[in-house]
Amino acid sequence: MxxxxxxxxxxxxxxxxxxxxxxxxxxxLLNTGHKTQKNTTDYKTIRNKDGKSHKRNVVQFQDKTTEQYIRKSVILRRKENETFGFDIQTSSVERSISAEQDLGSCVCCVKENSLAESSGLMTGDVIVTVNSVYIAGFTHQQIKDLVQKSSTLMMEIVRGATEKxxxxxxxxxxxxxxxxxxxxxxxxxxxxxxxxxxxxxxxxxxxxxxxxxxxxxxx
Structure with a gap:
């Protein structure tokens, strides 16, 4: 015992x-990729009315965000008893990644030599629609049902995840x-x-x- x-x-x-x-x-994951700004200090020489010159600090803001979010469509067609070959992750934590879509459900794993891989689907792709149905606010089970009942799967995704x-x-x-x-x-x-x-x-x-x-x- x-x-x-x-x-x-x-x-x-x-x-x-x-x-x-x-x-x-x-x-x-949620903190990586957030839009950040870097402050840099420069000095600018200015002259007073009396003609005397002095340096003044000038703070500049540099936007370090370089990732571009791409919206695209992927189509997967499977045979009977065949899987699409990707896993989905659904989270209740919201994080804005664009003006249109919050992180709700995304691809968390793509199997090697699968239909998903051959279609170009990538880990980190955020799913926007499944067979023309917007899934914003859908539960994980509802999204899973939409995907699994389809032999031809059409998804609109937003891509912009960094390698990290x-x-x-x-x-x-x-x-x-x-x-x-x-x-x-x-x-x-x-x-x-x-x-x-x-x-x-x-x-x-x-x-x-x-x-x-x-x-x-x-x-």
Missing amino acids: AAHTLKMTASVQFIRKLLGKSSCATSN QRQLLSKLYLLQQQFTEKCEELQTLIAEEVRLTGGAVENIQKLNVLPAGSSADLC
């Missing part, structure tokens, strides 16, 4: 560690996969503990495998 308890404690600690990393990756943002998104996706696996492992340990102590296994509530407001699924 002592070994069982130690194993459960280790799983809980690992899950907490993953949650911390996931939170950090999410924060970095793509790396952070991929890291977040991997952390969430590990988090899911560890939650399932912990669920098994809890069920085993209940069985050993004579409790009812069926009364155990299933753990939330992803942080609130965030989910990812294969399409």
Whole structure:
């Protein structure tokens, strides 16, 4: 029983560690790519009415934003029982990326040699429409249903993620996969503990495998 308890404690600690990393990756993802300004100080020589000259500080603002957001359409056609080969991430955290669209659902993973890859879909692409349906405000499940019920998928996306943002998104996706696996492992340990102590296994509530407001699924 002592070994069982130690194993459960280790799983809980690992899950907490993953949650911390996931939170950090999410924060970095949302902060990366924000429009920033750099202040530079220059000196300008001016003359007074009496003819004397002196230097005055002149503060200049330089916009460091260089990324251009591109809106484009992608079309994927699949055969029966074939997947499109990409995962979507839906987050309740809003971050303006353009005048038209907030981050709601985006591509978090594109499988190699998949339909998604051959169509040009990229990690970080923000999904605007699915088969001409604007998905702003849709839940993750609603978007997933729209995608999975289609044999021909037409999506309008906004592209503008930097390479660092793509790396952070991929890291977040991997952390969430590990988090899911560890939650399932912990669920098994809890069920085993209940069985050993004579409790009812069926009364155990299933753990939330992803942080609130965030989910990812294969399409």
